[in-house]
Amino acid sequence: MRLAVICVVATAVLPLAIPARPPADVPVIAIAKEESSMKFSVKASVALEGKFDQWDATLTFPSTDVTTGVLDIKIQAASVNTGSGMKDGKLKSKDFFDVEQDPLITFHSDKIEQTGPTTFDIPGTFTIRGVSKPETLTFTGSGTKGSGSGEIKGTMAFDRKDYGMDKGIPFIKIADRVEVIVDLKAKRVSGPPLVFKQ
Numbered sequence: 210m211r212l213a214v215i216c217v218v219a220t221a222v223l224p225l226a227i228p229a230r231p232p233a234d235v236p237v238i239a240i241a242k243e244e245s246s247m248k249f250s251v252k253a254s255v256a257l258e259g260k261f262d263q264w265d266a267t268l269t270f271p272s273t274d275v276t277t278g279v280l281d282i283k284i285q286a287a288s289v290n291t292g293s294g295m296k297d298g299k300l301k302s303k304d305f306f307d308v309e310q311d312p313l314i315t316f317h318s319d320k321i322e323q324t325g326p327t328t329f330d331i332p333g334t335f336t337i338r339g340v341s342k343p344e345t346l347t348f349t350g351s352g353t354k355g356s357g358s359g360e361i362k363g364t365m366a367f368d369r370k371d372y373g374m375d376k377g378i379p380f381i382k383i384a385d386r387v388e389v390i391v392d393l394k395a396k397r398v399s400g401p402p403l404v405f406k407q
Contacts, residue, residue: 236400238268244394247284251369252384259291259300261314266393273404278321280331280346282391284314296378304376305369311339316346316365323406327351335365340372346391357397365389 245266250258263285270278286306289297301308318333327350335344344365352359366388369375377383397403 234401236270236273236403237398238270238395239398240266240268241394241396246392248390250388254382257296257383259289261285261288262290263288268395270403273401275323275403275405276321280318280333282316286312286314299378305374307338326407335367337372342371357402358395360392360394362392
């Protein structure tokens, strides 16, 4: 009896543990993290720019139409790296990223708008410090046509005060506008090529 129960439980759980394979007729895109980066910069009286050392990004397509793309970015806020321990400590504090309360910075979009032969707007929901607002990443794509690989590089600007980051840094005058620079090296690993507007 006990064995039968274990078999039933195992049968119910196992399908959940095996990730669903994408259909063969959709493009599957892999992002090369070691060649990609997530950076930011803020105009300030002392240079204030840096990168995040720990993050994940996925770009999935339910069809060959590039506009159906779904982009998910998850950044570990505590991995901020400006090259200065003092600046990093301040950015991790309650005044800015508040990493203890909200360890993740995220961006989610479920559509891509092609604005030109190699330019795209990706409207989505940006969340930092637990505050979510609509923002848009503006991308430019590059790569050899037909190669299945390329680079998408884009920026998203936001007002830090909209997300509750209204404090300053001692002795440093900083602007309200923050630019996030997303640089992703991507490769199609299976499935058909994406279809772009010409």
